[in-house]
Amino acid sequence: MKKILLSLVLMMTLLNCNSIKNIGSPTNIKQAATLLSSLNSNSTEKEISSLFNLLDINKDATIGNTEAIGAIEENFNVLDTDNNFSINLTELKGLLALLE
Numbered sequence: 001m002k003k004i005l006l007s008l009v010l011m012m013t014l015l016n017c018n019s020i021k022n023i024g025s026p027t028n029i030k031q032a033a034t035l036l037s038s039l040n041s042n043s044t045e046k047e048i049s050s051l052f053n054l055l056d057i058n059k060d061a062t063i064g065n066t067e068a069i070g071a072i073e074e075n076f077n078v079l080d081t082d083n084n085f086s087i088n089l090t091e092l093k094g095l096l097a098l099l100e
């Protein structure tokens with residue numbers, strides 16, 4: 001009886017792990033990629049905020065290196081001006097200066 005319960009708990013834990021992994025929905029990433037590719041030096045801070053919200057999958061108000069994509073990933077160290085290995089909204093706005 002205990003064994004069954006234990007394997008049930010184990011199964012639940014595994015299921016939970018899977019759902020945590022899937023928080024970043026592919027639609028968000030796709031939307032973020034589209035938005036990112038449409039950005040240029042004339043883009044507004046509002047567009048940067050939308051991009052930020054799409055990329056901040058775990059909603060901790062920063063873009064970690066696992067959340068960065070494309071040009072943000074490539075310029076991560078440049079954008080991360082305070083070198084704390086994450087990009088906040090203010091730092092992401094620096095992307096506009098990098099775009100032409």
Ligand SMILES: [Ca+2]
Pocket residue numbers: 055056057058059060061062063064067
């Ligand atoms: Ca985040």
Ligand SMILES: [Ca+2]
Pocket residue numbers: 079080081082083084085086087088091
């Ligand atoms: Ca930072």
